[in-house]
Each structure stands twice: as C-alpha cells, then as structure tokens.
Amino acid sequence: MRNTFNEQLEQLNVELIKMGALCEEAISAATKAYLEADRELGQRACQLEQEIDHKERDIEGQCMKLLLRQQPVARDLRSVSAAMRMISDMERIGDQASDIAEIARDIQSNQLASQVPMEEMARQAISMVTDSVDAFVRGDLALAHSVIVQDDILDHLFLQVREELIGLIASGKNGSVCLDMLMIAKYFERIGDHACNIAQWVEYAITGQYEDD
Amino acid sequence: MTAKIFRNSMAVGISVFLLSVALFMGVLYQYFGNQLTEELETEAWLVAKGVETMGMDYLDGLKSSSRITWIDQDGTVLYDSVADPATMKNHADREEIQEAMLGTQGTARRESATLSEKTFYVARRLEDGTVIRLASAQYTVVVLLLSMVQPLLIILVVTLILAAVLASRLSKRMIQPILALDLEHPENCDTYDELAPLLTRIRRQNDTIGRQMELMGQRRQEFEALTENMSEGFVLLDQKGHILSYNTGTLRLLGVLPPAEEANVLALDRTDAFRKSVEQVLQGVRNQCRLDRGGRCVQLLADPVFRDNQVAGAVLVLVDVTEREQGEKMRREFTANVSHELKTPLTAISGMAEIISNGMVKPEDVPGFAGDIYKESQRLIALVEDIIHLSRLDEGGTDLRREQVDLLEVARKTVQRLQPLAKQAGVTLAVAGASLVMQGVPSVLEEMVYNLCDNAVKYNHKGGTVTLSVVPGESGGEVTVADNGIGIPAEDQERVFERFYRVDKSHSKEIGGTGLGLSIVKHGAALHDARVELKSTLGEGTTVRLIFP
Numbered sequence: 131m132r133n134t135f136n137e138q139l140e141q142l143n144v145e146l147i148k149m150g151a152l153c154e155e156a157i158s159a160a161t162k163a164y165l166e167a168d169r170e171l172g173q174r175a176c177q178l179e180q181e182i183d184h185k186e187r188d189i190e191g192q193c194m195k196l197l198l199r200q201q202p203v204a205r206d207l208r209s210v211s212a213a214m215r216m217i218s219d220m221e222r223i224g225d226q227a228s229d230i231a232e233i234a235r236d237i238q239s240n241q242l243a244s245q246v247p248m249e250e251m252a253r254q255a256i257s258m259v260t261d262s263v264d265a266f267v268r269g270d271l272a273l274a275h276s277v278i279v280q281d282d283i284l285d286h287l288f289l290q291v292r293e294e295l296i297g298l299i300a301s302g303k304n305g306s307v308c309l310d311m312l313m314i315a316k317y318f319e320r321i322g323d324h325a326c327n328i329a330q331w332v333e334y335a336i337t338g339q340y341e342d343d
Numbered sequence: 344m345t346a347k348i349f350r351n352s353m354a355v356g357i358s359v360f361l362l363s364v365a366l367f368m369g370v371l372y373q374y375f376g377n378q379l380t381e382e383l384e385t386e387a388w389l390v391a392k393g394v395e396t397m398g399m400d401y402l403d404g405l406k407s408s409s410r411i412t413w414i415d416q417d418g419t420v421l422y423d424s425v426a427d428p429a430t431m432k433n434h435a436d437r438e439e440i441q442e443a444m445l446g447t448q449g450t451a452r453r454e455s456a457t458l459s460e461k462t463f464y465v466a467r468r469l470e471d472g473t474v475i476r477l478a479s480a481q482y483t484v485v486v487l488l489l490s491m492v493q494p495l496l497i498i499l500v501v502t503l504i505l506a507a508v509l510a511s512r513l514s515k516r517m518i519q520p521i522l523a524l525d526l527e528h529p530e531n532c533d534t535y536d537e538l539a540p541l542l543t544r545i546r547r548q549n550d551t552i553g554r555q556m557e558l559m560g561q562r563r564q565e566f567e568a569l570t571e572n573m574s575e576g577f578v579l580l581d582q583k584g585h586i587l588s589y590n591t592g593t594l595r596l597l598g599v600l601p602p603a604e605e606a607n608v609l610a611l612d613r614t615d616a617f618r619k620s621v622e623q624v625l626q627g628v629r630n631q632c633r634l635d636r637g638g639r640c641v642q643l644l645a646d647p648v649f650r651d652n653q654v655a656g657a658v659l660v661l662v663d664v665t666e667r668e669q670g671e672k673m674r675r676e677f678t679a680n681v682s683h684e685l686k687t688p689l690t691a692i693s694g695m696a697e698i699i700s701n702g703m704v705k706p707e708d709v710p711g712f713a714g715d716i717y718k719e720s721q722r723l724i725a726l727v728e729d730i731i732h733l734s735r736l737d738e739g740g741t742d743l744r745r746e747q748v749d750l751l752e753v754a755r756k757t758v759q760r761l762q763p764l765a766k767q768a769g770v771t772l773a774v775a776g777a778s779l780v781m782q783g784v785p786s787v788l789e790e791m792v793y794n795l796c797d798n799a800v801k802y803n804h805k806g807g808t809v810t811l812s813v814v815p816g817e818s819g820g821e822v823t824v825a826d827n828g829i830g831i832p833a834e835d836q837e838r839v840f841e842r843f844y845r846v847d848k849s850h851s852k853e854i855g856g857t858g859l860g861l862s863i864v865k866h867g868a869a870l871h872d873a874r875v876e877l878k879s880t881l882g883e884g885t886t887v888r889l890i891f892p
Contacts, residue, residue, distance in 0.1 A: 144607050144609060147609045147610070147613050155614075155615060263613070267606075268600065268603065270600075
C-alpha cells in the first residue's frame with residue numbers, strides 16, 4: 131500500500147518536472163518569437179500553452195486521487211498541496227508566455243526592443259523559471275531562496291523599462307509599439323512573480339514554512 | 344514469552360493446589376469418619392452402661408452432641424433425644440439395630456436424603472435386650488468443599504498474582520542475556536550454552552556477508568574508477584527511469600549538480616529531446632539525439648537493456664561532439680573553398696581556350712591569351728601543390744624524412760628566391776642572425792619560411808623592408824620575419840591561419856596566392872612542435888615568430 135503511494139508521489143514529481151520543462155520551453159519560445167520575430171516559434175509557444183493546460187488538469191487529478199485515496203499526512207501532504215499550488219502558477223506562466231507570443235505576432239517591428247533592457251528582462255525571467263524548477267527537482271532550499279531574492283531584480287528592470295518607454299513615447303516614437311512593449315515587459319515581470327511563487331511552494335514543501343508567514 | 348511463562352506457572356500452581364485439596368479431602372475425610380465412628384462406639388458403650396444402671400433417668404440427665412435413641416426388643420422407640428418417641432416408626436429393620444440384636448454392637452452409615460450429610464450409627468445391645476443407638480452426622484465432601492470456597496478463592500488469587508510476578512521476572516531475567524547479545528561479534532558473547540549453535544551460525548553468516556560486501560565494494564570501486572575516467576558521460580537507469588549510477592562526465596557535459604540518490608533521470612535534464620529519448624529507450628527503442636548545452640553540442644546515445652525480453656533498464660552515453668561538429672563544418676567549408684578556388688582559374692582557362700579554338704582571336708593576340716592561360720594554370724598548379732602539401736601535413740607528415748637543417752641556410756635560400764619579386768615590389772629583403780641547426784623536414788621548413796617572406800613582401804609598401812632573423816636559443820631557437828608593411832587588422836589576426844582566409848577578399852586576385860600559405864606555416868610548425876606568434880599593427884607592420892623548442 132505504502133509502496134503504491136510512494137510510486138504515485140514519485141509519478142507526481144516526474145509530471146511536475148515535465149510541466150516545468152514545458153513552461154521553460156514555452157517562455158523561451160515566446161521570447162525568441164518576440165526578439166527574433168520568429169512566427170513559427172510564436173505558434174509553438176501557443177501550442178505549449180495548451181499542453182501546459184492539459185498537464186495542469188492531469189496533475190490536478192493525480193493530486194486529488196492521492197489526497198482522497200491515500201490520505202497523506204505531514205510532509206507527504208505538504209508535497210501534494212504544494213504541487214497543487216505550483217501547477218496553477220506554472221499554468222499562469224504558460225498563459226503569459228502565449229500572451230507574449232500573441233503580442234509578438236501582431237507587433238510590426240521589434241527594433242525598439244534593443245533600446246530598452248527587454249532582452250535582459252527575458253533572460254532574467256527565464257533564468258528564474260529554470261532556477262525555480264531546478265530548486266523543485268533537487269529539493270534545493272538555497273536555490274529556491276535565491277529565486278525569491280532575484281524577483282527584486284526583475285521588478286527593478288520592469289520599472290526601468292517603463293521609464294525608458296515613457297521617454298520614447300515622449301520623444302515621438304510609435305506609441306502603440308511602446309505600449310505593446312510595456313505589456314510584454316509586464317508579462318515578464320508577472321512570470322517572475324510566478325517563478326517566485328513556485329520557489330515559495332518548494333520552500334513550503336521542504337520546511338513547512340510559507341514565506342509570507 | 345512472559346505470557347507463556349505465566350500460563351505455565353499458573354498451570355503448575357493450580358494443578359498442585361487442586362491435587363493437594365483432593366488429597367487432603369480424601370485422606371482427612373476418611374480419617375475423620377473413622378475417628379467419629381470410634382468416638383461414637385466409646386460413647387455408645389458409656390451410654391449403654393449408664394442406661395443399664397440408671398435406666399431412663401440417665402438418659403434424661405444426659406447431655407450429648409450425638410443423637411441417642413433407645414429401642415425396645417421389638418423395635419419400638421422408647422426414647423429419642425431429638426424427636427418424640429411416639430411419632431417414630433419401628434426401628435427393628437434398621438441395619439445397625441439388627442446387627443446389635445444379633446451380637447452386641449452394630450454400626451452403619453447412611454447418606455441423608457439431601458446428600459449434604461452422612462450419618463454414622465452405632466447401636467449397642469443392653470443386657471435386657473433393648474438397644475441404645477447413637478447417631479452423629481458428618482458433612483459430605485461436597486458441602487465441606489463448598490464451605491471452603493472463600494479461602495480457596497483467596498489462595499487462587501494469590502497464586503495468580505505470584506505467578507504473574509514470577510513469570511515477568513523470570514522472562515526478563517531469561518531474556519536479558521539474549522538482548523545483550525552482540526550479534527556483530529557473536530564469538531565474544533558469554534551466554535546460554537543452548538544458544539551456542541545459533542551464535543556460531545550467525546558468526547559464519549556475518550563472515551560470508553562481510554566477504555561478499557567487500558567483494559561488491561571492490562567491484563563497485565573498479566566500475567567507478569573506470570567510468571569516472573571516461574570523458575564521456577555514462578548513466579545507468581532502471582526500468583522506471585531512476586538513476587542507478589552516473590559518472591562525473593555526465594554532470595560536466597550536462598552542466599548540472601549531482602542529483603539526489605535514486606532520483607528520476609529528469610533531474611539530470613528535462614529538455615524535450617532528452618525526455619523523448621528516455622521515454623523511447625524505456626520502451627525498448629534504441630535511439631540517439633543531440634542536446635545543445637550552453638554552446639556545446641552533446642550527443643546522447645540511449646540503449647535499452649533487456650532481460651527475459653523485458654526492458655530492465657537503459658544505458659545512456661553522452662559524448663561531446665562539439666569539436667567533431669566544428670571539424671566537420673571546417674571540412675565542408677574547405678571542400679567548398681577548394682572547389683571554388685580550383686574552378687575560378689579553370690573557368691578562365693577554358694573560356695580563353697574556347698575563344699581561341701573558335702577562331703575568334705586574331706593571330707597576333709594569341710600569345711597574349713596563351714600568356715593568360717599559362718598564368719592561370721600556374722596558379723592552379725600552385726594551388727594544387729599547396730593542397731598536396733597541406734594534406735601531407737594533415738596526415739601528420741609520417742612519410743616526410745627528417746634530417747639536419749640549418750635554418751640560417753634556409754633563410755638565405757629563401758631570400759635569394761624572393762629577391763626578384765622584392766625588387767619588383769621595391770621592398771628591401773635582409774637576413775640576419777647566426778646559424779641554427781636542428782632536426783626537421785627541409786622541404787616543409789623551406790616552404791614555411793618562404794610563405795612568411797612571400798607574404799611580407801606582397802603585403803608591403805613600396806620602399807618597405809623585410810627582415811629575416813635567425814636566433815639560436817638554449818635548446819631550439821627562433822626565426823622571425825618582420826616587415827613594416829600594411830599589417831593585419833586585430834579582428835582578423837586569429838583567422839589568418841585558417842585555410843583560404845583572406846583579409847582583403849576583393850584584391851586577392853591581383854596579389855595572387857592561394858590563401859593556404861599561413862595554414863601551411865601553422866601545420867608545418869605543429870609538425871616541428873614549434874609555436875607561431877603573430878604580432879601586427881594595422882599600417883605599421885607585422886612580425887611573425889616561429890619558436891622552435
């Protein structure tokens with residue numbers, strides 16, 4: 131009985147890792163779609179978003195089954211409930227990636243992107259998502275913590291991008307492109323927040339303490 | 344154990360108790376019965392004497408615990424100490440009376456109707472023929488037992504408590520030495536003799552396990568030493584995708600930290616390609632894929648392991664193929680370049696020859712065309728020669744003979760050969776330095792020095808200088824070719840040694856050359872274990888040093 135339970139828990143872990151990998155792929159595809167104006171990658175990002183949604187439902191079902199049939203306690207219960215929270219954050223990351231890809235599809239030129247630290251934001255967001263999934267895979271508390279700390283960098287970058295975009299609009303550049311860019315920057319910032327949340331759930335699963343406590 | 348001992352001691356206690364109760368009851372009951380009869384006999388004799396002397400008066404004044412009945416010769420009751428004689432039946436048929444009538448004394452014992460009592464009768468015949476009978480009752484065994492229930496129960500309870508206490512004490516004391524057994528070192532244990540065979544056996548098994556563990560440890564160490572020294576990555580998986588074993592090469596190639604014990608293989612890498620490859624291999628399909636890891640290209644070979652026609656696991660081998668990829672790319676480029684370089688002069692030759700053969704050229708112009716054809720074919724020959732040189736050097740120069748070479752001599756010869764060209768370009772060529780004799784392949788060394796000087800003359804200004812100096816060192820020495828020509832831009836300095844690389848692509852045709860000169864220098868230097876150092880400033884000149892160890 132316990133054996134089945136452990137196997138199911140492990141299966142859950144593997145699925146979570148896969149979902150994390152899908153998120154990483156989606157966000158880097160979306161970023162490339164935007165920065166390199168690659169339409170195919172944009173479509174790929176939207177496909178991945180759907181896969182992520184499926185995965186979320188799958189994992190949710192698995193978690194429910196585990197909770198109802200095995201009635202886990204203590205640490206196991208924490209992992210299952212952390213998993214349930216994590217997947218909703220991952221799903222949001224997938225959504226935002228596909229949103230970025232959609233804006234990238236409609237945007238006419240990405241020449242302005244090199245004038246603001248957009249690429250840096252993308253890199254930072256991707257690395258935070260990667261690190262948070264890594265922290266989960268390895269159960270690495272220190273790494274999870276570093277993701278939470280990194281969020282400030284991304285927030286700061288967002289403010290910087292915003293300032294510079296305001297400057298660009300004021301200097302008479304294409305306003306609608308600037309607004310689209312602001313949206314994308316905001317999405318990156320949100321992705322960072324979700325990565326941060328995932329890291330917090332990893333901390334919770336390991337220590338039983340939630341950062342906001 | 345405690346419960347078993349308790350049950351046993353309880354059983355012993357209770358059975359001893361029951362046996363002794365039965366024994367006492369049996370023996371004592373008999374004894375008391377006999378005593379009672381004897382007493383009754385004595386009393387009957389006394390009462391008989393009393394009645395003989397005093398008659399009824401004696402009976403009236405008598406106080407006795409026994410029941411006394413006086414019976415006439417015909418059996419009529421004359422007196423009874425308990426009941427009214429008038430109501431009593433004739434006693435002539437009673438056993439003890441009849442016995443007494445015949446002799447002098449009769450005894451009998453009868454159970455009472457309720458079974459709770461037993462009555463002893465003793466009858467004695469008087470001299471006048473009447474009979475005195477004494478009766479005394481005794482409780483039966485059952486009644487006696489019933490009356491003793493309470494003390495018996497108390498004794499039972501005490502036995503229970505005693506048995507429990509003893510049992511727990513006993514089992515504790517018995518188990519104590521067993522618990523204190525040191526199973527790691529059973530030979531040092533001083534315990535019950537009965538356990539000796541068990542301990543011997545444990546000792547033997549300990550030895551066997553120890554030996555096997557040691558052997559396994561050794562094997563494992565050997566295995567690890569082998570896999571650790573592989574530059575390739577190596578991962579063993581079980582059929583569920585858990586990592587059984589991996590080497591540090593894996594971590595280096597994938598750029599990950601060591602995963603937890605028995606972690607899922609996805610902890611190593613979770614990219615799409617890797618996941619699919621692992622999924623397939625665990626279904627028994629051999630496959631391979633490419634992973635891009637931070638600029639390095641890693642090839643993953645996944646091989647399933649079968650046992651009884653079932654997938655029992657998988658072996659993943661990771662190979663860094665970055666260099667191979669780069670090599671392949673370079674070879675492809677080289678082939679493309681060679682074909683291009685060969686085709687250009689050939690096209691020119693073929694074109695000119697065609698015009699001549701068609702008779703479209705005036706006879707007086709033919710020598711000019713022939714000169715062009717000659718020039719182009721010379722270029723072709725030079726190119727092919729260079730390629731042959733290079734490919735020979737590529738093979739490691741195994742078929743090239745080494746002999747004593749004086750580099751100063753080589754330098755002088757080269758300068759002589761290049762003097763006409765230098766004069767044409769208005770460049771001064773000079774040799775300096777001392778004799779430097781070393782082991783080397785003369786043709787290659789000549790080619791190297793020639794190419795360097797040729798470049799120095801070609802890429803120079805009018806009135807420039809080229810200095811060739813040979814400086815012997817402690818063991819080897821160096822050859823330096825310095826010019827004050829046009830120099831090489833910093834961004835191109837790294838690439839000039841590549842095959843067919845030209846700094847100024849647009850004027851290469853005017854200047855001539857094959858684009859292979861410096862590549863030959865590089866390979867020739869490698870053949871002689873020498874180092875090539877290039878220093879150049881754009882517009883000021885270039886210095887190339889060949890440092891021989």
